[in-house]
């Protein structure tokens with residue numbers, strides 16, 4: 001790839017969403033960030049096939065924050081890996097900004113963060129943040145400036161020259177998020193990035209992520225096990241069911257634009273309302289069973 | 299560092315004490331039970347005093363006029379052997395790393411090569427040395443003619459490459475799946491993944507392998523010198539002086555000490571190498 005300044009990244013096909021994400025209302029005619037059409041993923045194994053995903057449909061608009069929630073093993077990670085082109089579907093079709101995932105990957109259209117921070121232990125915190133820029137040929141000075149900016153954003157400016165193992169788990173995770181943001185991607189893919197954090201750090205980093213996302217206007221696909229986390233962060237929550245992995249219901253939650261959401265929201269009645277709605281969707285029986293879903297469920 | 303120097307010094311002192319103490323206490327002719335020597339002889343021919351060895355090292359090699367002092371001749375021989383072992387070590391490490399890279403890159407190469415790598419080490423050195431020499435001597439390309447020292451270096455490299463190829467293979471395969479996925483998500487190819495992830499991650503596995511390779515190269519060079527009959531090295535010198543041990547018992551201990559020094563220098567180089575690669579030795583974080 002030729003040298004590309006990180007900021008010129010956004011010069012991609014289709015008009016880019018203006019900064020300040022739409023709250024689900026400002027649907028655009030431009031290519032969606034992620035378009036999933038009838039996707040299946042079947043893993044062949046000696047003890048029979050495992051259907052991780054079956055006929056999944058999902059559209060994530062540009063600038064939209066979508067969480068995936070569901071029981072363990074329902075295929076959340078698998079779906080994220082398909083979008084990131086770390087795996088291929090056995091059926092159906094995916095596009096990222098209107099292009100096949102492998103093209104999007106080659107174009108560095110998305111940033112990615114996993115449950116493990118996955119920092120390279122022999123690189124300093126700064127060099128870890130610079131890694132994608134370095135691999136894609138950004139000049140030294142531009143790299144340094146961008147890393148300094150990002151580390152400031154995640155509140156780790158003083159730790160640029162530290163080694164990852166000198167940082168706490170939460171700090172490492174923030175470095176990983178800074179690294180995912182390094183190329184100002186229009187799409188962020190995150191697989192339980194806060195799974196290993198304690199509650200206090202977790203809430204803090206969540207608010208931080210909202211702020212970062214409000215500033216960058218990126219679309220986010222966010223895998224989580226926590227209902228409050230999904231509600232607090234998302235515009236829409238995708239509730240999945242297990243075996244085979246399916247989208248059971250999509251719950252719109254958007255509690256004000258990302259920039260406006262503050263810690264107080266966690267105490268808000270509206271918030272509890274949405275949490276209940278997601279929980280009911282998660283625990284409810286399938287309409288196919290004929291039983292009313294969500295009735296007398298807490 | 300200071301602790302290493304201290305333990306090293308303590309080791310040398312206890313060795314000296316052991317040697318002289320045994321000489322003092324044990325009977326001159328050793329202890330023989332039912333025709334079997336249970337304890338070695340402690341007379342001046344079998345175990346000369348350390349100060350006799352030192353004095354002998356300072357004296358000329360032979361009685362011939364103008365002969366070099368023994369320590370100088372031993373030093374030259376040690377340097378020669380060290381040089382040959384170093385060539386063997388470099389070749390061995392390079393070939394080991396290349397084999398491991400090939401095995402890591404292509405799964406089929408691993409299943410095809412690994413058994414041969416392991417099998418190669420079962421061929422005894424003594425059987426191999428004359429073969430290498432014979433093959434080498436048939437090699438003549440233009441002005442290039444095969445030298446005996448090259449055979450010795452090849453044998454040293456043959457012993458050195460094994461631990462490196464096995465250690466490097468394990469090291470190159472050691473990165474976590476999340477790191478491999480991360481680099482894949484950046485859309486970089488095999489080579490960039492190798493240089494930014496696999497190779498640095500392999501260092502903690504490579505360093506012990508490289509140390510072992512150095513020890514193997516030195517032993518291989520000394521033994522191969524003897525079995526090929528290469529002149530000028532420390533191995534040959536030990537055998538030569540050993541033949542005249544009854545007349546001049548203290549003389550053969552100088553090249554033995556020289557061989558020890560060669561080993562120590564090789565180990566020292568490896569310590570420096572570890573230092574240089576220190577930042578890659580951090581334990582893995584998640």
Ligand SMILES: Nc1ncnc2c1ncn2[C@@H]1O[C@H](COP(=O)(O)OP(=O)(O)OP(=O)(O)O)[C@@H](O)[C@H]1O
Pocket residue numbers: 043044045050051052071072073074075076077078079
């Ligand atoms: N590489 C693989 N080979 C075989 N089966 C796999 C593979 N990856 C995932 N699976 C299977 O696919 C199903 C979905 O896995 P996935 O990791 O996507 O679940 P998940 O929703 O992320 O679960 P969790 O919440 O526990 O992370 C599981 O039943 C799992 O066993």
Ligand SMILES: [Mg+2]
Pocket residue numbers: 076077078191
């Ligand atoms: Mg998962």
